[in-house]
Amino acid sequence: MDLTKLDAASSQEDDVLPSGMHCGRGFSADAVDMEMASACFGGTGSPDESAWSATTLWVTTTDGDIYALCPLLPSKWQPTSTQLPSLCSLAVAGATIASQDADFLGDDVPLNTDQYDFVSEIDAQEPLLATRDDVIISNDVIYNRPKRPGPIPKLQGPFQLAAGSLVDYLDVSDIHVIASKLDVEEMILGADDDSEVDLQEEIIGLSAAVVCLMTTDGRVHLFLDLEGVEGQWLPAKAPERPASASASGELILVEALDTLDAEAICENEWPTFSRDPFSRYSFYTTHSQGVYFFSLDPWIKRLEEELQNSTTAGANFRLNMLRESSGTLRECILRFDPDRFTNNHVSSSSSSTSANACIVLHDSDLGYFLLTSTNNNTHPHAATLDTPKAFSFKQEPLSSDDEMEYSNLYPDSSDSLTSHIARSAYEPPSTFWNQSSLLQLTSQSLPAHRRRTLREEVRLSTATLELMTSAHRLLSNETHAIKTAAADLFNRCERMMQELRTQIERVREVNGRAE
Numbered sequence: 001m002d003l004t005k006l007d008a009a010s011s012q013e014d015d016v017l018p019s020g021m022h023c024g025r026g027f028s029a030d031a032v033d034m035e036m037a038s039a040c041f042g043g044t045g046s047p048d049e050s051a052w053s054a055t056t057l058w059v060t061t062t063d064g065d066i067y068a069l070c071p072l073l074p075s076k077w078q079p080t081s082t083q084l085p086s087l088c089s090l091a092v093a094g095a096t097i098a099s100q101d102a103d104f105l106g107d108d109v110p111l112n113t114d115q116y117d118f119v120s121e122i123d124a125q126e127p128l129l130a131t132r133d134d135v136i137i138s139n140d141v142i143y144n145r146p147k148r149p150g151p152i153p154k155l156q157g158p159f160q161l162a163a164g165s166l167v168d169y170l171d172v173s174d175i176h177v178i179a180s181k182l183d184v185e186e187m188i189l190g191a192d193d194d195s196e197v198d199l200q201e202e203i204i205g206l207s208a209a210v211v212c213l214m215t216t217d218g219r220v221h222l223f224l225d226l227e228g229v230e231g232q233w234l235p236a237k238a239p240e241r242p243a244s245a246s247a248s249g250e251l252i253l254v255e256a257l258d259t260l261d262a263e264a265i266c267e268n269e270w271p272t273f274s275r276d277p278f279s280r281y282s283f284y285t286t287h288s289q290g291v292y293f294f295s296l297d298p299w300i301k302r303l304e305e306e307l308q309n310s311t312t313a314g315a316n317f318r319l320n321m322l323r324e325s326s327g328t329l330r331e332c333i334l335r336f337d338p339d340r341f342t343n344n345h346v347s348s349s350s351s352s353t354s355a356n357a358c359i360v361l362h363d364s365d366l367g368y369f370l371l372t373s374t375n376n377n378t379h380p381h382a383a384t385l386d387t388p389k390a391f392s393f394k395q396e397p398l399s400s401d402d403e404m405e406y407s408n409l410y411p412d413s414s415d416s417l418t419s420h421i422a423r424s425a426y427e428p429p430s431t432f433w434n435q436s437s438l439l440q441l442t443s444q445s446l447p448a449h450r451r452r453t454l455r456e457e458v459r460l461s462t463a464t465l466e467l468m469t470s471a472h473r474l475l476s477n478e479t480h481a482i483k484t485a486a487a488d489l490f491n492r493c494e495r496m497m498q499e500l501r502t503q504i505e506r507v508r509e510v511n512g513r514a515e
Helices: 003-008 029-033 083-100 102-124 184-190 297-308 315-324 400-409 413-419 438-445 448-455 462-514
Strands: 036-041 057-061 066-069 128-132 135-144 160-162 172-178 209-215 219-225 250-258 272-275 282-287 290-295 329-335 359-363 367-374 379-385
Touching (some): 083 102, 083 184, 172 272, 209 272, 297 315, 329 367, 329 379
Parallel strands (some): 036 172, 160 250
Antiparallel strands (some): 036 057, 057 066, 128 135, 172 209, 209 219, 272 282, 282 290, 290 329, 359 367, 367 379
């Protein structure tokens, strides 16, 4: 879909397909104003997310305009265990209000009717089971995308940014949206008696979505979407009279955090977001200077208590106290050194560090692992992170008697722990992957009449001796650098093996004392 055409479309009959690659394009003010910077879905398909989150595509332009497409579904899709009950509850409630208070709702009546038609067609379908080679692989069901109200959602936005004078102009590079939590009461009202909805623990989170914007200067803006985004569609046919412009939603600025110094910003800086596999209220950012970790957990619970509190007395005072208290946790995970990875053969104008968006995963073999690369994938960077306490194995604290007995068995254990200084992670030198300068010597340094001799038989002459001497001198320096780097790597491996043997001996000693 072409968002510029979709913004001007008035019905499902309008052409919203993008133009061909070879079609000429004239200048358009809309094309300049709606230059897309990034897009992301508003959820990950988790059962504890609100109903419309995972089906909402959030789009931002380079100048900070934010739009939403909801619902944006493929031809076949798989809902979560809580999504359909929540959608049914919302659709039935909206249709009931529309039938009773049509005059009061005005232009919102078609919206509620469309949502009811959308959910009704889903409910009337016979879902398919996920299979592989005609074998059922899970109990998950797959639905077809409803034909009514239509496959093309309405473009909602641009959203108004309630930021006051804190945000004048946003040069946006990326967007990241954190879904609002599931409304359990609405979900239970919409669930059938035969439906299986299993929520083993209390849902923790905000009842509002968090929209995060990253600008090219490395600043992270956190906005709250208190109203929420619901499914809206273009009408089947163009209305006889133009519909009145609907009011855009509002995003409230909560916090703005810097990660880059003004002097360190590169010319083509493009910071990006990455999701955290453990908590949806945590994320990572990557730019030319390093990788940063952000966590909204310090203020999420307190803000949710304030949003659920119906008492308005003293609300401004409590919100001010919340704003002045500890905010978003920010921590630098990796820091890139451009001078360390600059190739001698690269010109100074192109030696600035460019970083790819990091990948963060949790694997049984790798653990909590972060991976990224700089300078066109030539320099990888990785880090093994500590697993959050909430996901680690819980251990009961020692009693006073047990702690005294432990201190008697291991009198110097505390000193050894506190005096230990962790070594920095090993970073392989660029010598291992730098291209040899021998090709440059033979193709550029030699005169044209000397290059022909390279394709002929070797003849004993002064010119041949000079060429062999120059090549030997060049290769000697390069092989010496590779030998030094390989020796350092070998020594590190030997030291690691020795330390591993020492740790095994200590474990055996502790095991003997415990028995």
